[in-house]
Amino acid sequence: MIDDELRARLESLGGLDAGPGSLAGVVVIDVTRVVAGPYCSMILADLGATVIKVEHPDDPDYTRTFPPMLERDGADAFSGFFAQYNRNKLGVTLNLRHPEGKVALERLVAQADVLVENFRPGTMDRLGLGHERLREVNPRLVYAALSGYGQSGPYRGRPAYDNSAQATGGLWSMNGPAGGPPTRVGTIIGDLAASLYGVIGVLAAVRHAERTGEGQLVDVSQQDSVLTLTENAVVSYTTEGIVPEPLGNQHPFVRPYELFACQDGFVFFGGYTDKFWKISCEIFGAPGEFDDNPDLQTMGARFDDAVYAERVKPMVERWFSGRTKAELEALAGDLVPLSGVKDIAEVVADPQIAARDMVVDAEYAGYGSLRTFGSPVKLDRTPPRARGIAPDTGEHTAAIFRDLLGYTPEEIEELRAAGTI
The missing domain is CATH 3.40.50.10540 (Crotonobetainyl-coa:carnitine coa-transferase; domain 1)
Incomplete structure (x- = not known):
């Protein structure tokens, strides 16, 4: 020195x-x-x-x-x-x-x-x-x-x-x-x-x-x-013989945890835990939507490929389609993992980045x-x-x-x- x-x-x-x-x-x-x-x-x-x-x-x-x-x-x-x-x-x-x-x-x-x-x-x-x-x-x-x-x-x-x-x-x-x-x-x-x-x-x-x-x-x-940086890829292969393939914006097993369209772009929504799923249903869903779907109340059920594709994902798409990124973040950003997908101009102007x-x-x-x-x-x-x-x-x-x-x-x-x- x-x-x-x-x-x-x-x-x-x-x-x-x-x-x-x-x-x-x-x-x-x-x-x-x-x-x-x-x-x-x-x-x-x-x-x-x-x-x-x-x-x-x-x-x-x-x-x-x-x-x-x-x-x-x-x-x-x-x-x-x-x-x-x-x-x-x-x-x-x-x-x-x-x-x-x-x-x-x-x-x-x-x-x-x-x-x-x-x-x-x-x-x-x-x-x-x-x-x-x-x-x-x-x-x-x-x-x-x-x-x-x-x-x-x-x-x-x-x-x-x-x-x-x-x-x-x-x-x-x-x-x-x-x-x-x-x-x-x-x-x-x-x-x-x-x-x-x-x-x-x-x-x-x-x-x-x-x-x-x-x-x-x-x-x-x-x-x-x-x-x-490949997350669970090595252990998935060494324990189960699974070779990961491209999945687009989906996670290999956590759902919902991906990109969803909204009125003015896209948001990331990660309401996959039981806690976050219940809060999301209460914020975005029709009255009683959480209680009316008891078979979707556990992560295991929502992670099933068919259940997710046929019921969970369409439900989330319906929630988000008529709202803007800003509206969705204002409604739920402090309660569940929901973030607007921002381009670099939006990131540079972001108040959190400034703070x-x-x-x-x-x-x-x-x-x-x-x-x-x-x-x-x-x-x-x-x-x-x-x-x-x-x-x-x-x-x-x-x-x-x-x-x-x-x-x-x-x-x-x-x-x-x-x-x-």
Whole structure:
């Protein structure tokens, strides 16, 4: 860990809040790109870690070109996509193929607590900067490696994207319309899940390193991460031999628990327990509808395929068809699980999202304000910093090399002239 004075000096370079975050003093070297990796290190940065993003001087993170773009007169555009996953970081450029670039990274690692990388397994070893080498440089280093298939196993060397994980982790095969072809989940769930598990692994390993002085490898696979998101699929297969298939918006056994049409769109309704079913009948049904259908009063009866399709679902459809999302939520949203299905414009304007500070503004000089998602982690003593900005390519290289690594101005210029930084 670095001391408070140096931390404050470094973070002031990026206009970052150097307040007492939960991870204040923890230094993270971020050798990642795209999402799986950058999101992991960004969460650590939100929680107070000093994160130094390392990019190749001639080939920086290519999400810097991803839309949407912030524009300003007479200057290059800045990617909102990149900004969303790289806020609160300091940026340096470093060519890890140059001998002096390797030396510089090792000097960074010597000052660090954590390194996060998301290359294909073996890449860092071929550079001479793999886990075993960096452990020699810093025995307490937590080395987090996020990859498609992990650091071991027959697939370890395969290239992978998020879709690779959705395909091989089982999720893709389960998602989609009933009776139709499998459909990918509509976001990069494999990347995001790996990032979240990466954070969990890093926090556990940092705790161990603080107690023992011993670092370790945190090995997170996108395929593994996706597999854990398949709910009951594994145990359904291993105990009953059932291979889940796409069910559309239905749950495999809980009913009613799905999408229902209403006057101006759709709602999710999950009134499947006996308690919620009785309340729903009393709110929406005709007088006496609950008592008039004693054979529908237990979950077991309502879960029966035929009973649900022929009696329960038509009843719920009748309840909802003549009402709007807002009317349904006003009638029952505080009493049973019933929520309007909102598009992203409605979500951004949602009062609950506002109350939870989940859409935040960050000011980019010359570009204006960028609104992105906030932090879902709420800490009352050390709240995450969610309004930071992302760095320009190599924005803090000279300052970090000078203040953290002790390079002289002349040495920095020599590195720049050689294309090392």
